[in-house]
Amino acid sequence: MEKKLRVMMIGAHPDDVEFRAAGTAVRFLETGAEVEFLVLCNGSKGHHIMSPAETARTRAGEAAEVKKVLGLTEYRIWDVEDCELEATLENRRRLIRDIRAFAPDIIIGHRTNDYHADHRAAGQLLQDASYMLIVPHDCPEAPAMRKMPVILYFEDHFRQPPFHTDVIIDVTPQMELKAAAADKNVSQVYEWLPYSEGEEAPADPQERIAWLWDGVTQDSTDEEVLRKTHSRIPARAARTAAVNRKELIRKYGEAGRKIRFAEAFQVCEYGTVPTKEELDELFPF
Ligand SMILES: [Zn+2]
Helix, strand or coil: CCCCCEEEEEECCCCHHHHHHHHHHHHHHHCCCEEEEEECCCCCCCCCCCCHHHHHHHHHHHHHHHHHHHCCCEEEECCCCCCCCCCCHHHHHHHHHHHHHHCCCEEEECCCCCCCHHHHHHHHHHHHHHHHCCCCCCCCCCCCCCCCCEEEEECCCCECCECCCCEEEECHHHHHHHHHHHHHCHHHHHHHHHHHCCCCCCCCHHHHHHHHHCCCCCCCCHHHHHCCCCCCHHHHHHHHHHHCHHHHHHHHHHHHHCCCCEEEEEECCCCCCCCHHHHHHHCCC
16 A cells, blocks of 8 residues: 655644645645644734633634644644744754654745744744754654655745745635635634734624635636735635746646636755655645
């Protein structure tokens, strides 16, 4: 029997992975792969009304719902408070142990240039852990990996240095599920993010879904989606397709012109650096 591919996606907060890679996670799951989301902060400070303890509890409950909706192998959250993640030796070793325990073939995480200190620390921790994964005398209590995973970064929009698309994935067929995962992150998607962007989401669950999609459909044009400046999930995935239109056409041919929702990733040079052919084999969709 062929070994199942193992994919680990490492985010700073509950919802970071959903926003950036839930469509690709579903793609992997559809091929029979095992997918774990590992989140390094507990989400405690992502709310303007609830106390940090209440928010962390709420976010853990929402993450459990996301795990169910997407069909993830695992969704784990560290007990680190929001805005307090640091790239310490202790955290690096904790991450090394967690990665070795899951033994992924592919890891996807944050870049280190990002607006949020926790995202930067999560990116730094992943970079710091990467080479040590195969060093037996570092964290000897967790057996070292024999093969360095392929490591990639989630897409972001920071320009110094700019993100480079090495892998583009059509997630149009998975977009309903990705939006359903966003919908489970109620305290974030309908409460905190609108508050932080000076907006208000409707209270009614049906109206909220329409608000979340904001009129973005399969038939929306690149021009239409590029005009949307908020952070709602369908618009974000539509923007990724719009700005990577050339890459989509290169990969999917003429069909690439019609792809409405996409996710993009950049190869990290500190993992196994795959050839173009190996990348196509690792992401066979
Ligand atoms: Zn975050």
